[in-house]
Amino acid sequence: MKRMNSDAPKSGAAESVASLGSDQPRREALNERRVWHVYARRKYDEPLHEIGNVVADDVELARVYARSIYDEFPWIEMVLVPRDCIVTVIAP
Amino acid sequence: MVAPALQSEEALLNRIRRQQLIESVEHMSPLYLEGIKRILTVSADTELISAPAYYHAAVHAPTLNAFGSAVAIIQDELGHAHIAYRLLRDLGVDTEQLIFERDPRQFKYPYAFDVPLDSWVELIVANAFYDRAGYVLLSDIYHSTTFGPWKRALVKVDKEETFHLRHGEQWMRRLNATPEGHEQLQRAVDWMFLLTVEWFGLPDDLKKHSEQLEYGFKGHTNDELRQIWMSTAVPLCEELQLKVPAHYDPEQQKYVLDCPFPAHFDAKAKRWLLEEGPCSWDDVLKRWKARGPANEEFVGLIQRGKREMLRLLEQE
Numbered sequence: 001m002k003r004m005n006s007d008a009p010k011s012g013a014a015e016s017v018a019s020l021g022s023d024q025p026r027r028e029a030l031n032e033r034r035v036w037h038v039y040a041r042r043k044y045d046e047p048l049h050e051i052g053n054v055v056a057d058d059v060e061l062a063r064v065y066a067r068s069i070y071d072e073f074p075w076i077e078m079v080l081v082p083r084d085c086i087v088t089v090i091a092p
Numbered sequence: 093m094v095a096p097a098l099q100s101e102e103a104l105l106n107r108i109r110r111q112q113l114i115e116s117v118e119h120m121s122p123l124y125l126e127g128i129k130r131i132l133t134v135s136a137d138t139e140l141i142s143a144p145a146y147y148h149a150a151v152h153a154p155t156l157n158a159f160g161s162a163v164a165i166i167q168d169e170l171g172h173a174h175i176a177y178r179l180l181r182d183l184g185v186d187t188e189q190l191i192f193e194r195d196p197r198q199f200k201y202p203y204a205f206d207v208p209l210d211s212w213v214e215l216i217v218a219n220a221f222y223d224r225a226g227y228v229l230l231s232d233i234y235h236s237t238t239f240g241p242w243k244r245a246l247v248k249v250d251k252e253e254t255f256h257l258r259h260g261e262q263w264m265r266r267l268n269a270t271p272e273g274h275e276q277l278q279r280a281v282d283w284m285f286l287l288t289v290e291w292f293g294l295p296d297d298l299k300k301h302s303e304q305l306e307y308g309f310k311g312h313t314n315d316e317l318r319q320i321w322m323s324t325a326v327p328l329c330e331e332l333q334l335k336v337p338a339h340y341d342p343e344q345q346k347y348v349l350d351c352p353f354p355a356h357f358d359a360k361a362k363r364w365l366l367e368e369g370p371c372s373w374d375d376v377l378k379r380w381k382a383r384g385p386a387n388e389e390f391v392g393l394i395q396r397g398k399r400e401m402l403r404l405l406e407q408e
Contacts, residue, residue, distance in 0.1 A: 029405055030398060031188050052245060053178060069171045072248045092115045092240075 035083040036062045040075040048079065098122050108308060113240030117183050124307055128239055129183060131309050133190070135233075136176030138201040138226065140191070142169045144390040145205045149215035161259060162215060165223075168252040175245045182241070192398045196391035197383050204287040206384025207359050213267065217280040219260025221288040221325060227253040228321045229292075236311030261328060268332045278334055283362040285336045288325070290354060290376065292318040298373055322347040359384045 032055045039048040051070050056062035062080055070078070097118060099107075104121040107114065114120060120128070143166050150166065153159035181187045204222060209215050230253060234246040267273035293299070296313045305313065312320065322338055326347060329336045337351035352370035357363070357379065 030401060050244070051248070052175060054174075055178065055181075068167070069174055070248070071171075072251055092112070 032057045032061075034062075036066070036080040037083055037086070038066045038070055038078065038080060040070065040073075040078040042073050042075055044076065048077065053083070054080075098125065108238050113243065114238050115240045125183065127307060127309060128242075129180065129185060131233075132176050132180050132183075132242070133185075134200045135230070136173050136180060137199045138205070139169050139173035139176060140394060141199065141201045141205045141390055142166075142222070142226075143173070144393040145209060145386070146215060146218070147393075148386070148390075149209035149211060149218070152210075152212045152215070154212055158212070158263075165219065165256050165259065168256070172249045172252070175249065176242075179239075179241055179245070192395050194391075196388045197381075199387070199391055202291045203380045203384055204284070204291055205390070206387045207283075207287065207362060208386040208389075211276075211280075213273075213276045214280045214284070216260045216263035216267070217277065217284050219256050220264055220328065221260070221284050222291070223253050223256035223260060224325055225288050225291045225321055227257055228317055232311050232317060232320075233309070236308050238308035264328070264332060268334075274333070277332065281329060281334050281336060283357075283364065285325075285329070285338075286351070286353065286355065286364055287357070288321065289318060289338070289349070292321065294373055294377075319346055 034057055035053055035055055036059075037053045038051050040051050041048050054062055054065040054069060056065055059080070066078060066080055099119060099121050101121045101123065104114070104119070104124055107119060114124070114128075117125060146162065146166050146169070150159060150162035153162055177187045177191065180190065202222075202225075209218050227250065230246055230249055234243060234250055237243050237246075264277060267277055293314045296315045299314060305311075310317075326336060326338050326340065338347050338349050340346070341348045351364075351366050352368075354371055354373055354376045356365040356368055356371050356375065358365055
C-alpha cells in the first residue's frame with residue numbers, strides 16, 4: 001500500500017513543471033492529475049486491499065470513476081486514499 | 093519531465109533473480125523502462141481501440157439484452173485501457189499526448205481491429221477469437237511479468253476477458269443451430285481466423301525484442317502463444333463444424349496451418365488472397381504499418397470528444 005508514494009511527489013512536480021512551460025494551458029484543463037488509490041474487500045473476514053487507482057481532481061468524480069472502473073466483484077466495502085497522503089514506512 | 097534515477101542493468105537483473113518484483117520506475121534500468129513502456133503501450137492501445145471497434149458492431153445487437161452485454165464488454169475494455177495508461181503515466185509517459193494527440197497510424201494495436209466488424213455475427217466471433225488472443229497474451233503476462241503493479245492489475249483483466257470469450261462462444265453455439273447461422277459464422281471465421289493467428293506477431297526466428305523474455309515481460313514466445321490460442325480456438329471451431337485452415341498434428345505435437353501463411357489480405361473485401369501463395373513477413377509488416385480501413389475512424393472516435401471540449405473552452 002505504500003509502494004507508490006515515493007515516486008508520486010516527484011512525478012507530480014514534474015508534471016506541473018511541464019504544464020507551466022506549456023503553450024497549451026487549455027489542454028491541461030482536461031488533464032486531471034490527483035491520484036486516488038482504491039481499496040476494497042469482498043468478505044467481512046478479509047482485510048481491505050489495494051485493487052487499483054484512479055485520477056480525478058475532486059473526490060466526487062474519484063468516487064464515480066472507482067465505482068465504474070473497478071466493478072469486477074460485488075464488493076462489501078470500497079474506500080479511496082489520495083496517493084499524496086500515503087506515508088511510506090518500509091519501501092518495497 | 094525530470095529524469096528519474098534509474099538502476100544499472102546489473103542491479104535490475106539482481107533484483108529479478110532475487111524474485112523481487114519491479115515496483116516503480118526507481119527499480120528499472122533504462123532498457124527495462126523502454127521495454128515495459130513499449131509492451132504496455134501495445135496492451136493499452138489494444139484495449140482502447142476495441143471499444144470503438146466493438147461499438148461499431150454492437151449497434152447490430154439482435155436484442156436489448158445482447159446490446160447490454162456488448163456494451164458491458166466495451167465498458168470492461170475501457171477499464172482495462174485505463175489501467176494500462178495509468179501505469180504508463182506513473183512511468184512518466186504523457187498519456188494525454190499518447191491517447192488524444194497521437195497520429196492514428198502510430199497506435200500500436202493489432203491490425204485485426206482496423207478491419208471493421210460489421211454485424212452481430214462478426215462481433216461474437218471477435219469475442220471468441222480476439223478476446224481469446226487478449227486472454228492468452230495477458231494470462232501469460234500475469235504469470236510471468238516482473239512488473240508488480242501490472243501483475244496485480246491483471247487479476248481483474250483476466251477475469252473479465254474470460255467472460256468476453258465465453259460470451260462469444262455461447263453466441264456462436266446458439267447461432268450455429270440453424271443452417272443460415274452456421275453459414276454466416278463460417279463467412280466470419282474465414283477472414284477472422286488467420287487475422288488472429290497473425291495477431292501473435294513475428295515468428296520466433298524473426299523476433300526483435302528479446303528482452304521481453306529475459307526481463308520476464310512475457311513467459312512464452314510468440315509462436316508458443318500462437319499455439320496456445322489455437323489449442324482452444326481450433327477445437328471450438330471443430331465442435332461447431334466450422335472449417336478452419338489448421339489442425340492438430342500428433343506427430344509434431346502441435347497445431348499446423350493448412351494454407352499459405354503469412355498471406356496477403358484484401359481488407360476491403362475481407363478476403364485472404366491465398367491463391368497468390370504465401371507472402372513474406374516483411375509484406376505483413378508493411379500492411380500493418382500502413383494500417384487498415386477503419387484506423388482513422390476508430391482513433392477519431394476516441395480523440396474527437398476531447399478536441400470538441402477544448403474548442404468549447406477556447407470560446408468561453
